[in-house]
Amino acid sequence: MEVREVLNIAILSGEILLTSGSEIYRVEDTIDRICWAYDIKCESFVTPSGIFVSGWALNNANESVSLIKRIRNRTINLHNIEMINTFSRNLQNKTMPYDEAMKILKSIEIAPYFSFIKRLLAAGVTAFAYAVLFKGTFIDGAFAAAISMFIYLVLEKMKKADFSQYFRNFLCSFIAGLISVCAAKFIDFLNINPIIVGSIMILVPGLAITNGIRDALHGDILSSQSRVVEALIIVTSIGVGMGLALLLMKIWM
Amino acid sequence: MKEFVLAFLGSYCPAILFNIERKNLVWAGLCGAIGWAAYKSTQMLTQSEIFAVFIAAIVISMLSEIMAKVFKTPSTVFYIPSLFPIVPGISAYNTVLYIIDKKIAEAAYKGLETLGSAGAIAFGILVISTIFRYINTHNINSKGQ
Known part of the structure; x- marks a missing residue:
């Protein structure tokens, strides 16, 4: 198989991994492993916003091929990470032709797992569980669940409309705060704190923080920093959105 | 017991949001529930919020690394949903609340607690992943030779 084809397979797997929220070392490891399976030596450098790979055949080190892939949007899809992981491990045991491998990768890329409902x-x-866990009553939980479902809907709609994730988080936490404030104002027996905490739980950037730490551990300082900063900005935007809603409540009451 | 079930749900459902394979969902939930139990019991024993979070993070990372070995999946699959219950959401919320009330001293206290808890989670993961990484590389080396 040609070097370019192998690199195409490797870089597509890397792209799926990175856009699904994988750690950097896993992406580099997968690319190396796929290239090795086809007896190609490669050097890869991955950051959260791009993949750089160059590879050459073992018997012909003079002609190397380089590919760069820019990564623009990142979501969370742990199922894809698992699928690519098994795919690359299978490839190591038994190599497959280019078309077949590309077909499998394309099917992984578009595979939806859980339906929207x-x-x-x-x-x-989730919101219900956390609202009750943080000392709310079951009615608080039900309210938090309703709010959370609503902001999840908004989140998905805004994701399609291509808003930046910081603005998305800001607006969603603002909406969540506003609805809970209104609800608590008109219905006396509701506790506002568990409702808000429960309903914004789905916005928390858990993945960015954990990945930031794990990247730092593997020496990928560049991406570790960018992920930690990303998490910090998300947390700030959630806090500002919620704070704005609470401030309105103070003025209003 | 009630909290155990709630913490289970609180890891199980984010796991659905993150698209985890169906057979792993239950284990991710269980991992989160055990982590929450560790958090609660340490908190009752030592009265220290940050230390409790640290212990819970260690328990969760250990469980996820072991599960990852058993089920042959990346450990991230178990990590991320099961860390959800011990994320310091409530103290972060309280910080914002105090800032709005212009109680800067309390806000600083809560903010420090939030930062401390986040750091404790980070450090807990770091310790366990380092140990497991050492074990993994060691295994590979001994197999290769």
């Missing part, structure tokens, strides 16, 4: 319900139950 299920994810919406999951968002609701």
Whole structure:
């Protein structure tokens, strides 16, 4: 197989991994492993916003091929990471022709896993669980669930409309805060704190923080810093959105 | 017991949001619930919020690394949903609340607590992943030779 084709397979797997929220070392490791499976030596450098790979055949080190892939949007899809992981491990045991490998990768890329309704319900139950866990009553939980489902809907709509993730988080936490404030004003027996904490739980940037730490551990300082900063900005935007809603409440009451 | 179930749900459902394979969902939930139990019991024993978070982070990372070994999946799959319950959401919220009330001293105190908890989670993960990474590389080396 040609070097360019192998690198195409490797870089597409790397792209899927990176856009699904994988750590940097896993992306580099997967690219190296796929290239090795086809007896190609390669050197890869991955940052959260781009993949750089250059590779050459073992018996012909003079002609190397380099590819660069820019990564623009990142989501969270742990299922894809698992699929690529098994794909690259299978490839190591038994190599497959170019077309077949590309077909598998394309099918992984578009595979939806849970339907939208299920994810919406999951968002609701998450909010319910945390509202009750933080000493709310069951009615608080139900309110938090409703708010959380609503902001999940807004979040998905805004994701399609291509707003920046910071603005998305800001607006969603602002909406969540506003609805909870209104609800608590008109219905006396609601506790506002558990409702707000429960309903914004789905916005928390858990993945960015954990990945930041794990990247630092593997020596990928560049991406570690950018992820930690990303998490900090997200947290700030959530805090500002919520704070704005609470401030309005203070003025209003 | 009630909290155990809630913490289970609180890791199980984010796991659905993150698109985890169905057979791993239950384990991610269980991991989160055990982490929450560790957090609660340490908090009752020592009265220290940050130390409790640290212990919980250690328990969760250990469980996820072991599960990752058993099920042959990346450990991230278990980490991320099960860390959800111990994320210092409530103290972050309280910080914002105090800032709005112009109680700067309390806000600083809560803010420090939030930062401390986040740092404790980070350090807990760091310790365990380093140990498991050492074990993994060691295994590979001994197999290669």
